[in-house]
Every structure is written in structure tokens, then in C-alpha cells.
Amino acid sequence: MEKLSVVEQRRRACLRSGDEDHTEVGKAYAEYVRRSQKQAANRLDEIAMEQAYEQLLLQMEQESSRSYSVNGIRRSTAASRRHAGRLLGLRKQEEAMAAIDPDAFYVLHARQILQDINDERDGRLVKVPYLQRAMKQISDSLSAGIPVYLVGHLGSGKTQLALEASQEQMQHRLRMSLLQKSLLAWRDAHPGASRSDELAWFCQVYPDIEKQVQNTPCHPYFISGSHNLTAQDMFAEKTLKLAHAGSTESYGEQLNGLLNDFEQFLKANKERLDAMNPQQQMELMLAGWKTYSSMYINENSGFGTVVEKVEKEVLKALKEGRPIIIDEINTIAMPNLIALNDILQHHAGQSAYITGIGTVKIADGFCLIGTGNLSTGTVSYEGTNVLNPAFQSRFTTIAYNYVPQSTEGTLAQQKDPGQNELFRLVMEHLCNDDGSLDLPVPSLSIDALWRFAQLARMSQLIFEGRSSVSENGDVPVLNEAVLSIRSIIHVLDTWNFGEEMDLSMALWYGFLSSVTNNDDRNLLLSLAVRYGFFADNDGWHVPARSKGEAGLTMEDIRTAAYSHEIAPLEHLSRQDVVTLLFGKGPARKSLPDEFAGKIEIDEDVDMQAKDLMAQDGKIRDLEHGAAILDSLGMQK
Ligand SMILES: Nc1ncnc2c1ncn2[C@@H]1O[C@H](COP(=O)(O)OP(=O)(O)OP(=O)(O)O)[C@@H](O)[C@H]1O
Numbered sequence: 001m002e003k004l005s006v007v008e009q010r011r012r013a014c015l016r017s018g019d020e021d022h023t024e025v026g027k028a029y030a031e032y033v034r035r036s037q038k039q040a041a042n043r044l045d046e047i048a049m050e051q052a053y054e055q056l057l058l059q060m061e062q063e064s065s066r067s068y069s070v071n072g073i074r075r076s077t078a079a080s081r082r083h084a085g086r087l088l089g090l091r092k093q094e095e096a097m098a099a100i101d102p103d104a105f106y107v108l109h110a111r112q113i114l115q116d117i118n119d120e121r122d123g124r125l126v127k128v129p130y131l132q133r134a135m136k137q138i139s140d141s142l143s144a145g146i147p148v149y150l151v152g153h154l155g156s157g158k159t160q161l162a163l164e165a166s167q168e169q170m171q172h173r174l175r176m177s178l179l180q181k182s183l184l185a186w187r188d189a190h191p192g193a194s195r196s197d198e199l200a201w202f203c204q205v206y207p208d209i210e211k212q213v214q215n216t217p218c219h220p221y222f223i224s225g226s227h228n229l230t231a232q233d234m235f236a237e238k239t240l241k242l243a244h245a246g247s248t249e250s251y252g253e254q255l256n257g258l259l260n261d262f263e264q265f266l267k268a269n270k271e272r273l274d275a276m277n278p279q280q281q282m283e284l285m286l287a288g289w290k291t292y293s294s295m296y297i298n299e300n301s302g303f304g305t306v307v308e309k310v311e312k313e314v315l316k317a318l319k320e321g322r323p324i325i326i327d328e329i330n331t332i333a334m335p336n337l338i339a340l341n342d343i344l345q346h347h348a349g350q351s352a353y354i355t356g357i358g359t360v361k362i363a364d365g366f367c368l369i370g371t372g373n374l375s376t377g378t379v380s381y382e383g384t385n386v387l388n389p390a391f392q393s394r395f396t397t398i399a400y401n402y403v404p405q406s407t408e409g410t411l412a413q414q415k416d417p418g419q420n421e422l423f424r425l426v427m428e429h430l431c432n433d434d435g436s437l438d439l440p441v442p443s444l445s446i447d448a449l450w451r452f453a454q455l456a457r458m459s460q461l462i463f464e465g466r467s468s469v470s471e472n473g474d475v476p477v478l479n480e481a482v483l484s485i486r487s488i489i490h491v492l493d494t495w496n497f498g499e500e501m502d503l504s505m506a507l508w509y510g511f512l513s514s515v516t517n518n519d520d521r522n523l524l525l526s527l528a529v530r531y532g533f534f535a536d537n538d539g540w541h542v543p544a545r546s547k548g549e550a551g552l553t554m555e556d557i558r559t560a561a562y563s564h565e566i567a568p569l570e571h572l573s574r575q576d577v578v579t580l581l582f583g584k585g586p587a588r589k590s591l592p593d594e595f596a597g598k599i600e601i602d603e604d605v606d607m608q609a610k611d612l613m614a615q616d617g618k619i620r621d622l623e624h625g626a627a628i629l630d631s632l633g634m635q636k
């Protein structure tokens with residue numbers, strides 16, 4: 001009898017190499033896991049579909065409670081509570097599946113990885129939990145008709161988040177209105193249908209409607225704030241235009257009009273004409289026609305200047321019921337921003353007054369998101385101002401900064417690897433389209449990438465002013481430079497899987513060499529050393545520099561000529577990537593009868609991140625984050 005852990009290890013090795021298990025039991029076991037994953041996937045799909053269904057019913061219920069209320073405020077009703085309760089139940093079911101069923105755990109996370117890779121390739125943000133929470137907050141606020149102000153440090157993804165959240169808002173409205181229309185029509189045609197009939201019908205129509213939603217372009221309006229931006233730039237610009245005062249009708253239509261006019265003239269003067277002889281009649285008619293046509297020509301051949309009003313983004317968004325994003329809103333001068341006040345405190349359906357324009361009805365679907373960098377004691381963003389509190393109070397202010405990541409311990413020591421969202425972004429940037437990953441000497445690369453994510457996070461904490469004070473009271477400070485996701489991606493692309501350089505060198509060329517603030521560069525370098533980069537035995541030596549000293553250059557830190565050895569890429573399967581990013585998941589506790597007497601279920605069968613890295617003895621325990629800060633403080 002074979003141990004389950006051994007058969008499972010073989011299955012994973014086969015996934016990596018693409019071979020098949022050569023034993024009868026191994027083959028049957030792999031086949032069973034595939035089947036079981038498929039079943040889990042189907043069950044998860046069913047849950048997701050029912051969630052979409054309940055979401056629709058909840059929304060419909062909330063809207064109807066809003067429409068019955070006097071002041072447009074929605075009230076919780078027995079029905080809306082029932083749907084909210086069902087939604088909660090479904091979410092719990094999903095969580096429970098992932099907590100006890102190893103196949104559901106794998107399917108759920110593998111799908112997440114594929115979705116993330118897809119999002120990143122399409123230039124969208126990876127939906128890590130930190131971002132999802134912000135998205136939910138934004139959508140709740142916008143749905144309640146309250147504008148959102150997103151603040152945070154440079155390169156955290158605020159602008160992109162504002163774009164995606166408003167797109168999501170547009171898509172959500174479209175989705176709900178399409179679904180609601182079909183549902184009401186279906187209910188009319190099927191009176192007395194049960195909930196399960198309705199759910200079955202919903203499962204059939206939902207995919208098509210979702211496709212329609214995805215294929216409908218949803219673009220918010222967007223303006224970039226600057227100090228010079230005026231109220232006119234936001235609402236309407238008046239320009240003088242040289243206009244040709246002429247008819248827009250075709251020549252034929254114009255001639256017909258002229259003839260009709262002339263006929264009227266003849267009819268009105270019929271008696272007089274009849275009193276004349278034919279010769280006189282003819283002369284008068286000819287003269288009359290000539291007068292008519294020259295008058296017409298005069299009227300239509302003039303040129304002149306006219307005042308033209310060109311509607312700008314905010315006004316267009318208001319009238320068309322679309323979201324508007326005002327990027328870097330806190331760079332706009334306060335007197336100009338005040339022009340937005342009346343809009344900010346009115347909801348769709350109401351009218352708002354705009355200076356120079358008048359009253360405008362706010363169309364359904366209008367919403368506003370502003371973004372801004374917030375200067376702190378140590379970091380100052382040139383050109384930004386603090387918003388007037390009265391103005392800011394009209395917004396829901398949401399702080400959006402860098403994603404969570406532990407700065408202590410090795411990857412193998414993480415209790416819940418899924419909480420390290422920055423490491424997830426780093427690894428997914430490197431993944432292949434199918435969620436697998438090719439790395440040079442994985443045991444070393446994974447550890448280096450983990451330390452890189454930790455280093456980046458530590459630089460972010462220091463930059464945000466959130467790092468803890470070291471024992472001797474020194475607080476490390478970064479004034480201008482930080483390893484934001486933008487810089488992280490640049491370093492990873494420079495590293496390029498170690499084709500021409502190792503990660504230390506990539507850190508230098510992809511980031512540190514372009515840090516112009518000397519103190520920042522020196523601090524970041526010593527921080528990198530603490531996280532295991534620029535090691536002495538790799539030909540580096542980073543001397544200590546105190547505040548105000550010159551910035552370290554390549555010549556200062558390199559002790560030997562640089563030579564790099566290219567290691568072959570080794571393949572890790574999607575299953576391995578799931579383990580690395582989300583942990584080992586629940587253990588397999590049972591097997592079907594076909595394996596009775598063939599496979600023995602042993603304790604803790606699933607592989608952990610450390611198994612992927614254990615071959616190499618060089619992996620050292622990291623110093624604690626606090627110790628790192630202490631040593632940095634002492635260096636100064
Ligand atoms: N969750 C994420 N997934 C993928 N990429 C991300 C994520 N968060 C941030 N990024 C990357 O960071 C970049 C910076 O985003 P963005 O320009 O929106 O930041 P910002 O906060 O508006 O910066 P700034 O304050 O400098 O204007 C994005 O283009 C993206 O490449």
C-alpha cells in the first residue's frame with residue numbers, strides 16, 4: 001500500500017514535468033483528482049450563479065423600498081433581509097468549501113490566479129482583497145449618491161482604481177437593468193413559477209446578458225486636475241465662431257420653399273393680376289420672382305461671429321448620466337473647485353445650479369470620483385493643496401495606499417500566505433498565461449522574490465511614515481523615493497528571469513540608480529542589504545553613509561567585476577503557484593472506495609511552500625523587521 005503523501009508528491013511532479021504517473025494507482029489517483037476538481041468547479045459555479053440571482057433580487061427589493069419611501073431613502077424590509085441573508089449564506093458555503101475540500105481550494109485559487117493574470121495583461125488592476133475592499137466602499141458610496149475622494153501615496157493605483165470602479169459602476173447598472181427587465185417579462189409569462197424554476201431560468205439567461213454587458217463600452221468622463229483648471233474647463237467653454245448664416249436644407253428643398261412662397265404671393269394678388277393684360281401680368285410676375293430670389297440670396301449669404309458654447313466633461317457627465325473622474329483634484333485651486341459644490345450635494349434626478357450655465361437636471365448614473373496625493377510630514381507633493389474641509393465633507397474620503405505584505409519571516413513561516421498581497425502581485429507578474437511559472441533555480445528565486453516583496457513593503461511603510469521607531473529613537477525617513485508597484489514592475493522586467501543579471505543588479509538598474517535624493521538612495525541601499533541583496537560574497541560592499549552625505553554610486557558598492565551566470569529555467573505548475581501564493585490548503589481526508597487497500601491516507605499530505613524551497617540549505621531566517629529598523633537607526 002502506498003502513502004497518499006507519496007502519490008500526491010508524484011502527481012505534482014507529473015504536473016510540473018507534463019509526464020504521466022507510471023503506476024496504476026498513481027494514474028487512477030490523478031484521474032480521480034481531476035474529476036473531483038471538476039465537480040468542485042461545477043459546485044462553485046452553481047454558488048456563483050445563485051449569488052448573482054440573489055444579488056439581483058436584493059437590488060430590486062432595495063429599489064422598490066426606495067421608490068415607496070417619501071425622501072428616496074431605502075429601508076430594510078423583510079424581503080431585502082431575506083435576500084441579504086441568502087447572499088451571506090452562499091458566501092459562507094463557498095468559504096467552507098475552500099476550507100475543507102482540497103479540490104475546491106485549488107479550483108478557487110487557480111481561477112483567481114488566471115483572472116489576475118488576465119487582468120494584468122489587459123492593463124487592469126489585480127483584484128487583491130485590499131483593492132476589493134476599496135472597490136466595495138467606492139461602489140457603496142456612489143450607489144448612495146455620495147461622491148468619492150480617493151487619497152493616497154504615489155503609484156498606489158488610485159487613478160486606475162477610480163477608472164475601474166466607475167466602469168464597474170456603469171456595468172453594474174446596465175447588468176441590473178437588463179436582468180430586471182428580462183426577469184419581470186419572464187415572471188409575467190410564468191405566473192406561479194417557483195423559486196427553483198426561476199433560478200433555473202436565470203442560470204440560462206445570465207451568461208448571455210453578462211456577455212452583452214462586457215461588450216458594451218462603458219467609459220467614464222475623465223479630467224486631469226491642475227492649478228490652472230477653471231470652472232469653465234469643467235462645465236462649458238464659450239468660444240467665438242465665424243459662422244455662415246445659411247440654410248442647411250438641400251438645394252431642391254430650398255427651391256421648393258421659394259416657389260411655395262412665390263405661389264402664396266400670386267394667390268394673394270390674384271385679383272390685381274387678373275385686372276391686367278397678359279403682357280403686364282408677365283412683366284409683374286417676372287419682376288416679383290426676381291425680387292423674391294434676390295432677397296433669398298441676400299439672407300443666405302451672410303457671414304458673422306456667433307458665440308458657441310462647448311460643453312465640457314463635468315456638464316456632459318451630468319446630462320448624460322455618466323461617471324466623471326477628476327484626477328488629482330487637490331491640485332485645482334479652491335475657488336474653482338467650489339463651483340462643484342451644488343452638484344456634490346444633489347442626487348440623480350434632482351437639479352443642481354451651475355454658475356454661468358443655470359440649473360441642470362442630474363441624470364441617473366452620474367457620479368463623481370476625485371483622486372489626490374496627500375502630503376505628509378515627510379513627503380510633500382508639489383502643487384497639491386489640502387481641500388477645504390467644507391468641500392471635502394461632501395465626499396466619502398477613502399485612503400488607498402499600498403497593498404499588504406508581511407515584512408518579517410520567510411515565506412515558509414507565513415501562517416496565511418494569502419495575506420501577502422504584494423508577493424502575489426510580484427509572482428503573478430512573472431507567471432505564464434496558464435498560471436504556471438518558469439524560474440531559474442526556483443528554490444533561490446522564490447526566496448529572492450519574497451525578500452524583494454518584503455523590501456518593497458518596508459520602503460512603503462517608511463515612506464508612508466508608518467514604520468515603527470527603532471530602539472534608539474531614530475525614525476528612518478524616505479522623502480521622495482519608494483518601491484511602488486510601478487517601480488517593482490520595472491525592477492522585475494529589468495531582472496527578466498535572470499537573463500543578464502541577478503535581482504540585486506536589477507534593483508540597482510531598475511530603481512536605485514534613478515533615485516535622485518541621496519539620503520533616500522543610501523537608506524534604500526542599506527535596507528536592501530538587510531533583506532539579503534547586495535551581499536558581500538557576491539562582490540558588493542555597501543558602506544554606511546550618514547544623512548547629508550553623497551549618494552552611493554555603483555563604483556562605491558561594487559568590489560569586483562560583475563559576472564553573471566545564466567541558470568536554466570525550471571517549470572512550476574499552476575498547482576505549485578497556488579501553493580506558493582495561498583498556502584497548502586486543507587488536507588485530503590478521504591478517498592473513494594476504489595483506493596481502499598491501495599492508498600493509505602497519512603497525516604498532512606499536502607505540500608507546502610517550504611517543500612518547493614527546501615532543497616537549498618542557503619535559505620536563512622530573516623531578521624525581524626524591527627531588528628532591521630534598529631540596525632538602520634544605529635548606522636546613522
Ligand atoms: N492591484 C494592482 N494590480 C496591478 N497593478 C497595479 C495594482 N496596483 C497598482 N498597480 C500598478 O501601479 C500603477 C500605478 O497606478 P496609478 O497610476 O493608478 O497610481 P496612482 O496612485 O494614480 O499614482 P499617482 O499618485 O502617481 O498618480 C498601475 O498602472 C499599475 O501598473
Ligand SMILES: [Mg+2]
Pocket residue numbers: 158159160327371
Ligand atoms: Mg494618479
